[in-house]
Every structure is written in structure tokens, then in C-alpha cells.
Amino acid sequence: MAELRGPAVPPRPLDARALAALAANPGCRRRALLDGAGVDKPALATALGSPAAYGQSQFAMVRGNSFEAKVKADGGRELLRLVAERLGGPAAPAPEDALLPDLTAAGPEGRAARTALALREATAAGGWALLDHPLLALEVAGTPAFLEPDAVVVRPDGRWTVVEIKSFPLLDGSADPAKVGAAARQAAVYALALERTAALVDGASVDHRALLVCPKDFSNLPTAAPVDIRKQRSVTRRQLDRLTRVEELADALPAGTSFDTERPREELTAAVESVPAAYAPECLAACELAFHCRDRARAEGSVTALGRGVRGELGALTTVGAALAAAAGRESDPQDPTAQALRRAARLRAEALAEAAARGRAEDPAGPGADPGAAVPAPRRTEPSPEDPA
Structure with a gap:
């Protein structure tokens, strides 16, 4: 664990807030390893170029x-x-x-x-x-x-x-x-x-x-x-029991992996990316590395950036590109229930947009290309008459 943190770097202790966040996302091996090894995640996030404005004022x-x-x-x-x-x-x-x-x-x-x-x-x-x-x-x-x-x-x-x-x-x-x-x-x-x-x-x-x-x-x-807190106790106990032991996570890393913040950013990024993460938008309120993980998820087009609910609904479709292709009827099994639901949703959306466009044309007789200001004539300026008390 000391080799993962870096020479002469003291371990950062776990607290209840970190454990509660870890139990809420037990599938994130990246956080489990970094927390278990005592890595300073705020310093690591800053070294990666994605500092998190996290914590109390x-x-x-x-x-x-x-x-x-x-x-x-x-x-x-x-x-x-x-x-x-x-x-x-x-x-x-x-x-x-x-x-x-x-x-x-x-x-x-x-x-x-x-x-x-x-x-x-x-x-x-x-x-x-x-x-x-x-x-x-x-x-x-x-x-x-x-x-x-x-x-x-x-x-x-x-x-x-x-x-x-x-x-x-x-x-x-x-x-x-x-x-x-x-x-x-x-x-x-x-x-x-x-x-x-x-x-x-x-x-x-x-x-x-x-x-x-x-x-x-x-x-x-x-x-x-x-x-x-009975429900929270049972859920937290079950989730903590599911966490993989830190030694097993460390053994799966490439030789020489280190999260020492004194290393170049490219090496740090490679070290962090060598550990699988399970990003969700909820991580933004609980993890110092959330901004880094969010940027990676967006760059890869991962549906996890849209939330756990969306990820669960899409099943085997793990990227936004695959979901859009399925909605368009391309590159997917026609009998896949998820693909069928996406195609139906895309069809309903297209129909709703067409109805909205038709309604807009009916309510605007001047047409979409007309000047909005030309439909209302400007008031003519006149001089007041002598009888006008003004």
C-alpha cells in the first residue's frame, strides 16, 4: 500500500462519510483501492487537472x-x-x-x-x-x-x-x-x-x-x-461485505503502478485508468475524483454519465452511440426488447416534433420566414391638434 501512495506519503484515514459513499457505490474498484490504500484523493485529483470543489466551507x-x-x-x-x-x-x-x-x-x-x-x-x-x-x-x-x-x-x-x-x-x-x-x-x-x-x-x-x-x-x-437507521445499517453492511479486498485489487495492477502525485500527469492518468471505475452523477457529491471520472465517461460516450437509472434501462447498450444506433434501427438485434423500446421512443419523439411544427405553422399565418415585426404595423407619429389639451 505504501508503494501505491508513494514514498514518505502518510496514509489518508477513512472516515464515516467516505465509507458511506463507498458503500453506496460498491462496484467502483477505483475508489475502493484508493481509499483502502490511503491515497490522498484531493491531491490526486488536483495533479490530474480535475480538482474538486468538495467539502465544507x-x-x-x-x-x-x-x-x-x-x-x-x-x-x-x-x-x-x-x-x-x-x-x-x-x-x-x-x-x-x-x-x-x-x-x-x-x-x-x-x-x-x-x-x-x-x-x-x-x-x-x-x-x-x-x-x-x-x-x-x-x-x-x-x-x-x-x-x-x-x-x-x-x-x-x-x-x-x-x-x-x-x-x-x-x-x-x-x-x-x-x-x-x-x-x-x-x-x-x-x-x-x-x-x-x-x-x-x-x-x-x-x-x-x-x-x-x-x-x-x-x-x-x-x-x-x-x-x-435499520435500513441504512443493513444496506451498508451488505455493501461493505461485497467490497473486494484491497490486496486483490492491488495484485491486478500492472507492475510499478503508483499514485504518487509527484509523478508526471501522463503516468498518473495511466495509473488511475488502470483501475475500473463505476461513475454515476451521484459521485459528484461524494468523491473527489468525480470530475475526472465524469470527463472520461463523457469522452468515451458512456451511458453511466446519464445516471444509474438510464444505465439500467439500456442493458447491454453501454455507450450513447450504441443507444442512438439502436433507436435508428442500426447495428442492433431487431428482437432486442431494449432496441424495440428505443425505436418506439424515437418514433414517438419524431411524431411529437412534427405535430409541434404543424401547430406552430397554423398559429403563425405569416409563415416561418416572415419578419416578426412586420406583422404589427408601427404606430404613426402625429402632431397634436390645437384643440388637444395636451
Whole structure:
């Protein structure tokens, strides 16, 4: 893996956002390899000449950090109150009655081990505990990933709840569905990582609901809503299990392949193109290499640039040229259902255009070649009469 990154290049760690995006597109071997090897994809995209304007602005990050600090202030009093109020169960404790374990340790492995120990101790104590930015370990395609949720709350009944703190508002109890969905997918990744530890602790279980904490309406007051993540957990688990191991992907590469950004652009491009990608327009919101992959898909005329829905409908027709040829009745099996549907769609489109053109000629008696301004005579300018009071 170090040879793929380049000499003296530290690995870029995986986070929950990257894992959620990877699980949403498990067929992309390019992303699986680059993420598994710890390649710096933003730097790679810049070296390829296709930098991505991706990520939060500095203002959004400062606002988010400020809101998170407010939610966790006073020993997490407000956060614990929201957990008890929105998820039910025992009443929220006083701040002095809740455990706030120290999770500091050397290195990610040490922090993950310290987090696992704190979870076991809090569950055995049978009370409330708030773990602020714990570190969880999850193996992805044979590569360990260390994940850091905003918080995990241990409740007296042994349930572990993932807490996601976001700076987008909850307006009248609801928020942008796309943002809520992204938060749910990230929480599902954290829940999967927690399941490994919970399986080794008596009486522990991972809550199937995550708590989404956001500003209320247009204020800076925190409010919360439970989010059922069972579907996201099952989908993410299945997709991550399907990922090919990084070692298998690396073994299939040509000898000497490297993604070191110090190499010439031509060599980098050849290295990236040696790994198959599965581009879709959704990648633009989740992957730093999306612009490079989109340009390649467009240059090759691939139907993947039109979206997964179009790609699925076209079946064996993988290029735009092949689809147009099938619609025109050329170079395709006349009995192919996809080709028949395309020919019918092309015929209906031609008929609709002909009807629109005929309707336009009927509504414009001057004809298509006439001057539009000539059909309306210009007003004649006259001098006012002496009787005109103006």
C-alpha cells in the first residue's frame, strides 16, 4: 500500500462519510483501492487537472464546531436531556451523575482500545455515560478504518446510541431529506462499528435509532429528532461485505503502478485508468475524483454519465452511440426488447416534433420566414391638434 501512495506519503484515514459513499457505490474498484490504500484523493485529483470543489466551507465548519460545543456544554446536560426526551426511557441524569470518561490515548489503535474499555465499564456500571468523540474501529475490505462519531451515549438499560450533531436547521421538526439521509448513512457506519464491541459486552446493544441534533428553526437553540437507521445499517453492511479486498485489487495492477502525485500527469492518468471505475452523477457529491471520472465517461460516450437509472434501462447498450444506433434501427438485434423500446421512443419523439411544427405553422399565418415585426404595423407619429389639451 505504501508503494501505491508513494514514498514518505502518510496514509489518508477513512472516515464515516467516505465509507458511506463507498458503500453506496460498491462496484467502483477505483475508489475502493484508493481509499483502502490511503491515497490522498484531493491531491490526486488536483495533479490530474480535475480538482474538486468538495467539502465544507470554513464558515460552516466554525459554525458547526460552535454549535457542537454548545450542545455538549455543562457536562452534556442538554445532550443527555434530548436523548432521554426524544428516545424515551429513564429520565436524564444530573451532569454530576453521568460518566464522562477520558478517551485520550496514544495513536488511533490506543484510542480505539480506550473507547472499547470505556463502553464496557459504562455498561457494567448501569448508568448514563457520554463518550465525546470516541474512536471506533471497523475493518473494510481487509483494511482497518478508524471512525470518530460526534458522541455515543450509554444508557442505564445497556443501549448504545449514536449521536450526530449537525449545523443545518430542523424547521418545524423536519429538515432537508438529502441532508438527513446523509447523516443517517454516516450514523449507520458508526453503528456497525459499535456492533463489534457490543457483541463482546454482556447486556449491551446498539440502538436502531440515532439521535440527530440540530439548531431549532432559525435560532441557535439545540433540538433533536430520532432517526431510524435499520435500513441504512443493513444496506451498508451488505455493501461493505461485497467490497473486494484491497490486496486483490492491488495484485491486478500492472507492475510499478503508483499514485504518487509527484509523478508526471501522463503516468498518473495511466495509473488511475488502470483501475475500473463505476461513475454515476451521484459521485459528484461524494468523491473527489468525480470530475475526472465524469470527463472520461463523457469522452468515451458512456451511458453511466446519464445516471444509474438510464444505465439500467439500456442493458447491454453501454455507450450513447450504441443507444442512438439502436433507436435508428442500426447495428442492433431487431428482437432486442431494449432496441424495440428505443425505436418506439424515437418514433414517438419524431411524431411529437412534427405535430409541434404543424401547430406552430397554423398559429403563425405569416409563415416561418416572415419578419416578426412586420406583422404589427408601427404606430404613426402625429402632431397634436390645437384643440388637444395636451
